[in-house]
Amino acid sequence: MEISFQINGENRSVQVEDENTPLLWVVRDVLDLKGTKFGCGKAACGACTLHVDGEAVRSCSYAVKFAKGKNIVTIEGLGTPERPHPVQQAWVEEIVPQCGYCQPGFMMATAALLSKNDHPTDEEIDANIINVCRCATYYRMRKAIHRAAELTRETNLQSTENS
Amino acid sequence: MLFIGLIASVIFMESNEVASMKKYKPLERDSNITTEKAYDQVMQVLMHPRCMNCHPTDNVPKQGDERHPHYFDMARGENDKGFSATKCAACHQEENNDYSGVPGASHWALAPASMGWQGLSKTEIAKRLLNPSTNGGKSHEELVEHMTEDELVLWAWDPGIDANGQPREVPPVSEENFKIAVKKWFDEGAIIPSEK
Ligand code: FES
Ligand code: FES
Numbered sequence: 001m002e003i004s005f006q007i008n009g010e011n012r013s014v015q016v017e018d019e020n021t022p023l024l025w026v027v028r029d030v031l032d033l034k035g036t037k038f039g040c041g042k043a044a045c046g047a048c049t050l051h052v053d054g055e056a057v058r059s060c061s062y063a064v065k066f067a068k069g070k071n072i073v074t075i076e077g078l079g080t081p082e083r084p085h086p087v088q089q090a091w092v093e094e095i096v097p098q099c100g101y102c103q104p105g106f107m108m109a110t111a112a113l114l115s116k117n118d119h120p121t122d123e124e125i126d127a128n129i130i131n132v133c134r135c136a137t138y139y140r141m142r143k144a145i146h147r148a149a150e151l152t153r154e155t156n157l158q159s160t161e162n163s
Numbered sequence: 164m165l166f167i168g169l170i171a172s173v174i175f176m177e178s179n180e181v182a183s184m185k186k187y188k189p190l191e192r193d194s195n196i197t198t199e200k201a202y203d204q205v206m207q208v209l210m211h212p213r214c215m216n217c218h219p220t221d222n223v224p225k226q227g228d229e230r231h232p233h234y235f236d237m238a239r240g241e242n243d244k245g246f247s248a249t250k251c252a253a254c255h256q257e258e259n260n261d262y263s264g265v266p267g268a269s270h271w272a273l274a275p276a277s278m279g280w281q282g283l284s285k286t287e288i289a290k291r292l293l294n295p296s297t298n299g300g301k302s303h304e305e306l307v308e309h310m311t312e313d314e315l316v317l318w319a320w321d322p323g324i325d326a327n328g329q330p331r332e333v334p335p336v337s338e339e340n341f342k343i344a345v346k347k348w349f350d351e352g353a354i355i356p357s358e359k
Contacts, residue, residue, distance in 0.1 A: 020260070020261065020262065021262075022260075022262050022263070041262070041263060042263045042264055042265070042326045043253075043254035043260075043263050043265045044234065044235070044326075049253075055250065055252065055253070056248050056249060056250075056253050057252075057253055058253055058254050058263075060262070060263055061254050061256070061260050061262070061263035061265040062256060062260075063256065063258075063260065063262075066256055066257070109248055109249065110248075112248040113247065113248035116247040116248060117247055117248075124246075126236070127236075127238070127240065127246045127249070128246045128247060128248040128249045129248070129249070130235040130236060130237065130249055132235075
């Protein structure tokens, strides 16, 4: 069957034999967007986190049929090298990754959090960012999340001033 | 030799019995049950982990038949649906997912805190269920509708497979008999029998 959706600003259609195929498999193996990672396949680690209509979703546990007509954003669509998303900017500044495998998932979860709350407390970070990092970069991650929040507030302020 | 054979067959029978006990055995369909039996069947379902795991009294959903706290510190959050960026729906979709073993059903969420049942007695649970100030203002008719038609309630009999590919256990009363029992109990005034 054919399923159409928007991904990183582009309209795409994919053919799948099984409409319950995880969106993660389609994103990586059909659309060749390898930034979203397969960690556990059981909605446990968060490595596969992407956005569906602005909400963080664990794509290993999301049947592609549910993506029909939706707007998907993966780490590839979050920002560009010229105009990085505040989360990407903060991650670079704080040199967060170690092996890097879990990082796209964390960044997508953080971007979803900051889109709803641009001044999260440590408690709110703990409640919302529950992905797993085997290299234990949590300390740098927390700093980067606060820095990304700061950058997001600056961006929000500029767009209010310009409007 | 005969003795060893006997022991072996007893062990075999016992392990077979244990295995079959674990399997789901629906009760006989019985619409002539007494109101006390109806109440008892309703309570057997409500107190089963498939229902109880999402009716916590500590704001922490539970998982599995042994009712461990939901992994990764997941908690009630806002509107019983998790946190702003990590909602229940980040992992739980409209239906069970056989690839990940994550359960799913319509409007997946915790029951409201006022409907927390974990650790309560049958009588205390029944009182919370019937009391409009704790049950979300529901009348008896609305409770019957909720308990016999709501997709999330009925998920208990279609709980899918777990992360290891094993079918989840269903409640000890069949869906059909549960619905009969609910209607019977409410039809007869939803009397809470005194606890023995
Ligand atoms: S790969 Fe999806 S949560 Fe681990
Ligand atoms: S940086 Fe290696 S798993 Fe997180």
